[in-house]
Amino acid sequence: MIEIDQYYGLSSPIHRWDPRLKIVSIFVLIFSIMLLYNLILVVITMCFAIMLVFLSKIPISFILTRLKWVFIFVLPFLIILPFTFLGGGIEIAHFLGITLYYRGIEYVIYALMIMIKALTAVMLIFPMIGTSRIDITIKALEGLHIPNKLIQMFAFTYRYIFVLSDEFTNMERSLKSRGYKNRASLFSITSISKAIAMLLVKSYERADRVFYAMRSKGYTGTVTTLHEFTLRPQDWLNTIIVIGFAIFIHIAAISSTMEVL
Amino acid sequence: MLHLNGILPGKRTHESGKGSGYVEIFGTTIDPKKIHEMPKKIGIVFQNPDDMLFMPMLGDDIAFGPINLGMDKEEVDLRVKESLAMVGLAGYEQRVPHHMSGGEKKRAALATVLSMGPDILALDEPTANLDPKSRRELIDILKGLKDQGKTLIIITHDINAIPELTDRVIVLNRTVIADGNTREIFSDTDMLIKAGLEIPVIMQFFEMLQFVGYPCDKLPLSLEGAVNNLTQTIENGEGHIHLHYHKHTHSKITATLNKFHYHK
Numbered sequence: 001m002i003e004i005d006q007y008y009g010l011s012s013p014i015h016r017w018d019p020r021l022k023i024v025s026i027f028v029l030i031f032s033i034m035l036l037y038n039l040i041l042v043v044i045t046m047c048f049a050i051m052l053v054f055l056s057k058i059p060i061s062f063i064l065t066r067l068k069w070v071f072i073f074v075l076p077f078l079i080i081l082p083f084t085f086l087g088g089g090i091e092i093a094h095f096l097g098i099t100l101y102y103r104g105i106e107y108v109i110y111a112l113m114i115m116i117k118a119l120t121a122v123m124l125i126f127p128m129i130g131t132s133r134i135d136i137t138i139k140a141l142e143g144l145h146i147p148n149k150l151i152q153m154f155a156f157t158y159r160y161i162f163v164l165s166d167e168f169t170n171m172e173r174s175l176k177s178r179g180y181k182n183r184a185s186l187f188s189i190t191s192i193s194k195a196i197a198m199l200l201v202k203s204y205e206r207a208d209r210v211f212y213a214m215r216s217k218g219y220t221g222t223v224t225t226l227h228e229f230t231l232r233p234q235d236w237l238n239t240i241i242v243i244g245f246a247i248f249i250h251i252a253a254i255s256s257t258m259e260v261l
Numbered sequence: 262m263l264h265l266n267g268i269l270p271g272k273r274t275h276e277s278g279k280g281s282g283y284v285e286i287f288g289t290t291i292d293p294k295k296i297h298e299m300p301k302k303i304g305i306v307f308q309n310p311d312d313m314l315f316m317p318m319l320g321d322d323i324a325f326g327p328i329n330l331g332m333d334k335e336e337v338d339l340r341v342k343e344s345l346a347m348v349g350l351a352g353y354e355q356r357v358p359h360h361m362s363g364g365e366k367k368r369a370a371l372a373t374v375l376s377m378g379p380d381i382l383a384l385d386e387p388t389a390n391l392d393p394k395s396r397r398e399l400i401d402i403l404k405g406l407k408d409q410g411k412t413l414i415i416i417t418h419d420i421n422a423i424p425e426l427t428d429r430v431i432v433l434n435r436t437v438i439a440d441g442n443t444r445e446i447f448s449d450t451d452m453l454i455k456a457g458l459e460i461p462v463i464m465q466f467f468e469m470l471q472f473v474g475y476p477c478d479k480l481p482l483s484l485e486g487a488v489n490n491l492t493q494t495i496e497n498g499e500g501h502i503h504l505h506y507h508k509h510t511h512s513k514i515t516a517t518l519n520k521f522h523y524h525k
Contacts (some may be wrong), residue, residue: 135317135357155317163311172501209312212263217327217373218300225321226334 014056018235021141025242026128032246081111139227304374310366320354326377343376364395424482
């Protein structure tokens with residue numbers, strides 16, 4: 001299975017950045033691009049994000065294969081948003097008594113903006129999470145005083161997703177070894193759905209056992225781990241650059257709307 | 262097994278109370294409200310190590326118990342190192358559980374409990390699902406713990422491991438069927454066969470040897486015992502063992518073989 005932190009071993013400014021500040025800064029940057037409504041500034045932020053990705057030395061192909069799914073997900077916006085059946089635009093087609101209208105260039109820009117924002121946000125996840133080991137990231141979240149329950153959920157998801165995927169692979173192999181094939185038949189669908197249901201039952205029972213194991217080890221509701229992070233001037237400099245950019249781009253956005261007024 | 266540390270509460274909290282049972286450890290009855298204090302006294306090792314290793318990194322898993330017991334950082338670090346060394350996994354702090362082998366996971370699960378320094382260890386099928394080498398390593402670790410004075414409670418079907426590890430054996434099948442020292446239990450073949458168990462192969466073999474004239478009044482339970490027994494017999498016979506065959510030998514051996522078979 002391919003893991004998001006498989007390139008944690010590389011050496012780059014992003015890798016050397018303190019994980020706590022890295023998470024906060026890039027998170028601010030993600031929010032900042034989400035709140036922008038100006039195509040030029042969105043594109044500039046995307047360039048900044050691409051620069052961060054290049055700096056992190058994570059192979060572009062690794063990121064592109066993952067961005068592909070996001071792209072497929074947001075592509076419908078570009079197709080759907082500029083058109084309407086409700087009237088108020090240029091008529092472009094008639095069929096079955098329905099008229100399709102084109103709503104104008106501003107809607108195309110709007111759709112493009114949604115697409116770029118989504119792609120950039122997902123792209124930024126890679127330098128944020130993919131440049132340190134996942135357990136270090138979890139400890140960083142703990143260091144940031146994120147609610148403990150959330151951290152526990154995150155940690156358990158990460159730990160058990162592999163166990164579950166192994167279990168599912170086993171089940172799939174056992175199905176296949178008895179002649180099962182993925183077909184569009186009712187039998188195929190019922191078999192696979194029963195297998196998935198079994199997986200749910202198994203994970204439910206496992207959750208019980210894990211909880212017992214935790215209680216046997218003195219669990220009272222919070223999980224704490226030992227971690228040590230030291231901050232260097234370079235960490236703060238990186239933070240200032242990224243958060244500074246996020247703020248700057250919003251100042252630019254505000255001043256441009258003022259000019260329009 | 263979870264009754265042992267109060268996670269599954271007994272029906273009554275002390276001897277005079279109502280209900281069907283209670284558990285007493287070191288003279289105090291387990292109070293379900295004080296479960297978080299139990300790990301100091303008793304550590305439970307589950308059958309499936311994946312249930313016990315729930316943190317993203319092994320070092321955190323082993324530190325989990327000591328941190329919950331409120332120890333300070335140096336103490337926790339020391340205990341993590343110590344308990345990993347005890348199970349032969351020194352230097353595994355940074356390892357990720359899903360990249361470890363089954364035998365390593367079993368030993369790691371044991372280490373997560375050892376780090377809390379319990380006097381009693383309860384293990385559910387410690388040797389199940391292990392290859393012979395890992396099984397041997399685990400048995401040696403458990404022997405070492407026993408020699409250090411820890412009390413081990415082991416639930417197992419691994420008959421051949423029992424003589425090496427135990428002083429007292431309790432046979433359970435819904436209820437207590439037999440309770441005694443290891444030798445007493447293993448001399449009651451009928452009871453063991455009825456419970457779906459068997460006696461160690463070495464013991465079966467020496468019982469057969471008796472029919473060809475091997476002098477042996479105390480059947481050895483393990484390989485070590487067998488070697489001692491053979492040496493002793495050869496010394497007594499001044500360098501020789503005399504085995505012989507007579508007309509009843511064959512029928513006796515057949516009868517004994519039958520004794521070890523399961524009856525439907």
